[in-house]
Amino acid sequence: MNPVLEVDDVHKRFTLHLRDAMQLRVLDGVSLRVEAGECVALVGPSGRGKSTLMKCLHGNYAVDAGHLWLRLADGERVDLAAAAPRLIVSLRRREIAYVSQFLRVLPRQPAIDAVAERVIEAAQPAPQAQADPLDDSLQQAALDVAREQAGALFARLNLPRGLWSLPPATFSGGEQQRVNIARGFIVPARLLLLDEPTASLDEVNRRVVIGLIRDAKRRGSAIVGIFHDEEVRDAVADRRFDFTRA
Ligand SMILES: Nc1ncnc2c1ncn2[C@@H]1O[C@H](COP(=O)(O)OP(=O)(O)O)[C@@H](O)[C@H]1O
Numbered sequence: 360m361n362p363v364l365e366v367d368d369v370h371k372r373f374t375l376h377l378r379d380a381m382q383l384r385v386l387d388g389v390s391l392r393v394e395a396g397e398c399v400a401l402v403g404p405s406g407r408g409k410s411t412l413m414k415c416l417h418g419n420y421a422v423d424a425g426h427l428w429l430r431l432a433d434g435e436r437v438d439l440a441a442a443a444p445r446l447i448v449s450l451r452r453r454e455i456a457y458v459s460q461f462l463r464v465l466p467r468q469p470a471i472d473a474v475a476e477r478v479i480e481a482a483q484p485a486p487q488a489q490a491d492p493l494d495d496s497l498q499q500a501a502l503d504v505a506r507e508q509a510g511a512l513f514a515r516l517n518l519p520r521g522l523w524s525l526p527p528a529t530f531s532g533g534e535q536q537r538v539n540i541a542r543g544f545i546v547p548a549r550l551l552l553l554d555e556p557t558a559s560l561d562e563v564n565r566r567v568v569i570g571l572i573r574d575a576k577r578r579g580s581a582i583v584g585i586f587h588d589e590e591v592r593d594a595v596a597d598r599r600f601d602f603t604r605a
């Protein structure tokens with residue numbers, strides 16, 4: 360099998376400038392492979408680098424050494440550890456999705472558009488081919504379709520319809536998390552990164568998220584997740600990758 364993701368001997372340390380430049384070795388030779396349709400759960404005590412690996416995979420953090428190979432549809436591999444920021448941004452439009460614990464969206468943007476924009480972005484051609492902008496009526500039609508898809512996902516996640524057109528800033532933690540989940544799942548990603556996606560959800564919505572993760576596996580996403588909720592982890596993870604070290 361050709362894995363979608365190959366984490367190869369990754370090292371990452373933080374320099375704590377407020378503590379006499381003390382070096383904190385967080386990732387010390389991590390290697391991990393994830394196949395299409397597979398979900399690997401990162402486990403281990405808090406503070407061991409699970410979220411740090413996620414942020415490296417999402418391109419937020421650079422690594423000090425090692426490779427993060429992502430295999431694309433054409434079989435080519437890109438090393439996320441060495442990719443230019445512009446390439447990372449473009450990969451995030453359709454290849455890599457990340458559901459973090461915290462929602463970050465544009466201020467005053469309606470919740471439904473925070474999700475619909477992911478569909479629009481994913482459908483955009485590569486930046487160099489963007490010379491010909493869609494005409495207004497086509498753009499409106501594309502937005503209508505994207506909003507319909509976003510609404511269907513909100514309905515599945517039991518997000519009250521009255522909230523759809525409101526900006527999520529004032530939503531409860533669980534409501535914001537569902538907007539975040541919808542943003543992560545609306546476009547089928549090659550690599551799906553889930554950092555505690557169910558932390559503030561009730562039982563019913565945890566089950567919905569389990570269903571969404573299973574659907575994503577069936578569609579061939581490679582998934583790396585951190586799930587403190589054991590029920591969710593047992594329901595979706597094929598394998599555990601342990602960050603505990605002696
Ligand atoms: N940006 C950062 N700067 C300095 N230290 C950090 C940074 N991010 C994480 N750390 C430290 O790295 C360690 C691993 O953190 P993290 O990856 O969040 O752990 P986990 O997700 O396993 O709980 C912790 O000791 C944390 O304080």
Ligand SMILES: [Mg+2]
Binds near residue numbers: 409410411585
């Ligand atoms: Mg964490």
